Amino acid sequence: MNTTVTLKKGLFGRLNLRQKTILIICLTSLLLFVIVISSLVLGGESLPTNFGFKNLAPSLEHPFGTDWMGRDMFIRTLEGLGLSIIIGAIASTFSTILAMILGLLSSAGKKTDSFVSWLVDLFLSIPHLLLIILISIGLGGGAFGVIVGVALTHWTSLTRVVRAEIKQLKTQEYVHVSGNLGKSRWWIATKHIFPHLIPQILLGTILMFPHAILHEASVTFLGFGLSPHEPAIGIILSESMKYLSAGYWWLAFFPGLALLIVVLLFDMIGDNLGRLMDPKSAHE
Numbered sequence: 486m487n488t489t490v491t492l493k494k495g496l497f498g499r500l501n502l503r504q505k506t507i508l509i510i511c512l513t514s515l516l517l518f519v520i521v522i523s524s525l526v527l528g529g530e531s532l533p534t535n536f537g538f539k540n541l542a543p544s545l546e547h548p549f550g551t552d553w554m555g556r557d558m559f560i561r562t563l564e565g566l567g568l569s570i571i572i573g574a575i576a577s578t579f580s581t582i583l584a585m586i587l588g589l590l591s592s593a594g595k596k597t598d599s600f601v602s603w604l605v606d607l608f609l610s611i612p613h614l615l616l617i618i619l620i621s622i623g624l625g626g627g628a629f630g631v632i633v634g635v636a637l638t639h640w641t642s643l644t645r646v647v648r649a650e651i652k653q654l655k656t657q658e659y660v661h662v663s664g665n666l667g668k669s670r671w672w673i674a675t676k677h678i679f680p681h682l683i684p685q686i687l688l689g690t691i692l693m694f695p696h697a698i699l700h701e702a703s704v705t706f707l708g709f710g711l712s713p714h715e716p717a718i719g720i721i722l723s724e725s726m727k728y729l730s731a732g733y734w735w736l737a738f739f740p741g742l743a744l745l746i747v748v749l750l751f752d753m754i755g756d757n758l759g760r761l762m763d764p765k766s767a768h769e
Contacts, residue, residue, distance in 0.1 A: 524567020
């Protein structure tokens with residue numbers, strides 16, 4: 486017991502909170518990067534089917550078991566996770582760009598601010614999942630429909646943050662001094678306002694990832710998202726529901742657990758980045 490405590494103190498005792506946070510972010514990011522790269526490499530070839538090995542329980546050869554077509558569930562799950570991360574990354578990026586545009590637009594005047602505020606309230610009044618389904622159906626489904634649907638429904642919270650941050654920055658003394666010295670609005674926006682928005686934008690984008698991934702999986706699970714031919718987690722979970730009553734629990738358990746772990750990893754990165762960017766805790 487004393488040896489374990491001493492080892493932990495030796496490994497982490499010398500690290501302050503900032504160093505521990507950076508270490509956790511790097512390790513978590515590396516794991517997610519490995520998942521994406523592995524899924525892209527494995528996705529290059531179609532997963533072979535072998536009906537002689539269908540519905541096998543988890544084993545050393547097949548850690549996640551096999552499905553009703555004899556396909557290895559570990560590889561299918563890995564491909565599905567990589568696809569979900571890529572879709573979440575694209576959707577979150579476009580959603581962040583939209584939030585930045587609307588946040589900056591709200592600072593242009595009272596009318597535009599009222600319009601952005603009304604737009605945010607409108608989108609918040611509609612359940613995300615329902616709106617994503619409607620947008621996805623309207624665009625014909627598939628990856629494009631899901632990406633657009635997620636991107637158009639996850640910008641509201643970040644827009645509010647950017648809007649509030651810009652309003653606070655515009656009241657600062659150095660901004661007024663720059664205006665009185667004849668600096669243009671563009672100069673003030675690029676030199677004084679935008680640099681202060683970068684941490685909020687970065688953190689907001691990362692925190693969008695878990696929501697984007699879960700909503701993509703939910704819409705696909707309900708049959709309004711990705712094509713059944715795609716190795717998506719939502720498709721895997723939807724198909725596995727038919728076999729749970731037969732006792733093939735691993736078909737849903739391992740993909741669902743893997744999805745939960747990926748979401749928690751993104752949440753962990755976001756929480757630790759928030760601590761890193763907080764002046765009170767960053768230098769502890």
